[in-house]
Amino acid sequence: MKNQSSIVLEAKNIDKFFYNPTETQVLKQVSFQVARGEFISVVGKSGCGKSTLLYILSTMDTDYKGQISLDGELISGKSSDYLSKLRNEKIGFVFQFHYLLNEFSVLENVMIPGLKLGKYSRSELEQRAMEKLRIFDMQDHARKKANQLSGGQKQRVAIARALINDPLLIMGDEPTGNLDKKNSDIVYHKFKELARDFGQTMLIVTHDPEFAAGTDRTIEMEDGRVIRQ
Amino acid sequence: MKWSLIIEIAKALMLARRKQTMIAAIGVMFSITMFVALLGFMNGLNSMLDGLVLNRTPHIRFYNEIQPNPNQPIDQSEEFGNSLNIIRSIKPSTSRLSIYNSESIIRTLEQDKRVLGVSPKISAQVFFNVGTIDLTGIVNGIEVEKEAELFAFTDYVTTGDYADLNQTNTIILGKGAADRMLADIGDVIQVTTAQGNQVQLKVVGYFQSGLGDFDNVNSYASITTVQKMLGEPASYITDIQVKLHDLNLAPTMAKELEGIFQIDADDIQTVNAQFETGTNIRTMISYAVGITLLVVSGFGIYNILNMMIYEKLDTIAILKAIGFGSGDVKRIFITIALTIGFVGGAFGLLFGFLAGLGIDQIPFETEALPTIKTFPVDYNPKYYIIGGTFSLITTYFAGFFPARKASAVDPVEIIRGK
Numbered sequence: 001m002k003n004q005s006s007i008v009l010e011a012k013n014i015d016k017f018f019y020n021p022t023e024t025q026v027l028k029q030v031s032f033q034v035a036r037g038e039f040i041s042v043v044g045k046s047g048c049g050k051s052t053l054l055y056i057l058s059t060m061d062t063d064y065k066g067q068i069s070l071d072g073e074l075i076s077g078k079s080s081d082y083l084s085k086l087r088n089e090k091i092g093f094v095f096q097f098h099y100l101l102n103e104f105s106v107l108e109n110v111m112i113p114g115l116k117l118g119k120y121s122r123s124e125l126e127q128r129a130m131e132k133l134r135i136f137d138m139q140d141h142a143r144k145k146a147n148q149l150s151g152g153q154k155q156r157v158a159i160a161r162a163l164i165n166d167p168l169l170i171m172g173d174e175p176t177g178n179l180d181k182k183n184s185d186i187v188y189h190k191f192k193e194l195a196r197d198f199g200q201t202m203l204i205v206t207h208d209p210e211f212a213a214g215t216d217r218t219i220e221m222e223d224g225r226v227i228r229q
Numbered sequence: 230m231k232w233s234l235i236i237e238i239a240k241a242l243m244l245a246r247r248k249q250t251m252i253a254a255i256g257v258m259f260s261i262t263m264f265v266a267l268l269g270f271m272n273g274l275n276s277m278l279d280g281l282v283l284n285r286t287p288h289i290r291f292y293n294e295i296q297p298n299p300n301q302p303i304d305q306s307e308e309f310g311n312s313l314n315i316i317r318s319i320k321p322s323t324s325r326l327s328i329y330n331s332e333s334i335i336r337t338l339e340q341d342k343r344v345l346g347v348s349p350k351i352s353a354q355v356f357f358n359v360g361t362i363d364l365t366g367i368v369n370g371i372e373v374e375k376e377a378e379l380f381a382f383t384d385y386v387t388t389g390d391y392a393d394l395n396q397t398n399t400i401i402l403g404k405g406a407a408d409r410m411l412a413d414i415g416d417v418i419q420v421t422t423a424q425g426n427q428v429q430l431k432v433v434g435y436f437q438s439g440l441g442d443f444d445n446v447n448s449y450a451s452i453t454t455v456q457k458m459l460g461e462p463a464s465y466i467t468d469i470q471v472k473l474h475d476l477n478l479a480p481t482m483a484k485e486l487e488g489i490f491q492i493d494a495d496d497i498q499t500v501n502a503q504f505e506t507g508t509n510i511r512t513m514i515s516y517a518v519g520i521t522l523l524v525v526s527g528f529g530i531y532n533i534l535n536m537m538i539y540e541k542l543d544t545i546a547i548l549k550a551i552g553f554g555s556g557d558v559k560r561i562f563i564t565i566a567l568t569i570g571f572v573g574g575a576f577g578l579l580f581g582f583l584a585g586l587g588i589d590q591i592p593f594e595t596e597a598l599p600t601i602k603t604f605p606v607d608y609n610p611k612y613y614i615i616g617g618t619f620s621l622i623t624t625y626f627a628g629f630f631p632a633r634k635a636s637a638v639d640p641v642e643i644i645r646g647k
Contacts, residue, residue: 051645055641055644055645058550060549060550060640060641061641080554080555081554081555081556084549084552084553084554084555084557085552085554086552087550087551087552088551088552088553089552093550093551095547095550095644097644100547101241101544101547101548102245102544103238103241103242103244103245103544104241112234112238112548112551113551113552115231115233115234115237116231116234116551116552116553116557117552118231161551173644
């Protein structure tokens, strides 16, 4: 019981191989835990396997060895449909390049994961989405099409979208990596705010030392191993 | 699953590629239009051509056939009755052509629930005496009102009024025969029967069936006129024509009644087998062409969806990352395909119907077909239902494979790829 309440995500002995062009082991016996409310950054040199680790943790990549538990539930080996549902409900994503669905308005983008979950009615969701947008000062752009926003704005909306289902955990793959200094600072501060004001559990992959310095804990990786956590 | 969300996403994706979506829908529309118009036109022609013969053909015809007596005396003898007898040079017996007890047969038939109507007829071989020349012909003695009611007689009387035939000593000539005799309406022609009786008949109309050979030989008079011509009593009838409610019962009924009435019976299927074959083949060809068109448009949809999936890989990856399963992604693309099929199909049916109306207006007049003024079109709902169903089936399959591909997109690969 204690585990379930305090440990959000646990990885045990994760091994990952790439077979193309030759067999290479990218992750070696990676184990760590994420406690509720922690703001964690994963750092390491390019190619050390930190993104690979993130995608495994995110349940999108299922081709690995080892065990992952999310919210006390073992999720290794579960069906992809089940994982999709889990992802929708418990994990929020922020990517480096892939922000929003250009076919939809900003508000709709934020609402879609909520609509998929189907916990709230459409009007309730609209209200919740506006609330989330307000956190990021994006409420004025709610009716714009996603492709009318700047990169920084898109990323802020993407974070709002990640929050719509009140996820257990937010994962980010270099969310500031593709932004200029100013926008990157804004996004960084928003993450800090989320951690401080909302106690949001977050696991962010970054290679920005400044970003990492501002987090509660930093997991450092090298050559597929966790060297410090 | 929340279909409203899937439909919403499908709609957004379609609107994002509005032009391509429209082209795909127009492809479906075009093929359905062609399918419906083609089948309607083909079957209109088919039923018209079949009608030429089938409308006028009784479903069952009772008559006495001229044939050798099946009960030869030697078979009846006690001595040779059980042996194999071979008789050479048998000749048909002088059996009478008239149907024995015809009145009671007609009464019995009229009480049969399967029978739509019964019409008696006399076929008489005659010579038309034109100057010094004798032309052979057949005068059909008919009961005018019944013939009109059951066998669309009125459709084929091109000039004159068929009701005038009720007067005695009147005749409606086949168009070909009339042309050869140079007989105008109101003229009196002389007819010699096979028995040698000579009769004067007044021409009250022309008859044109669309089959030239038939019109060259056949003419019509009332049954009493023909009986008088032949010098036979009022009970003299050579044929009894029966029209049934259901044409398909004809073969079995013909067999059944043949035994009961002790008379020869022909059913329409046996007599006109070749018409059905022709109709079937024409229908098959039009279906083949229509379905080919649909399959081609299916490939169009397949292509466009494939392209859409390549363009929307990012979108698919994001959808999957935020919790859409493979099944959801598949449903989105199937929905797109079916929407294209449904909209294209609906417009196709509408335009197909309009095309049918258009073809229906094109003048089509030929000597052989007096009742036809424009191209015939069959508006049978069957073709619309088949066309509509088929548009959905082909688009479903055209969408199925791209959708499966989209559902197999690995989001990690797309997201990491950049």
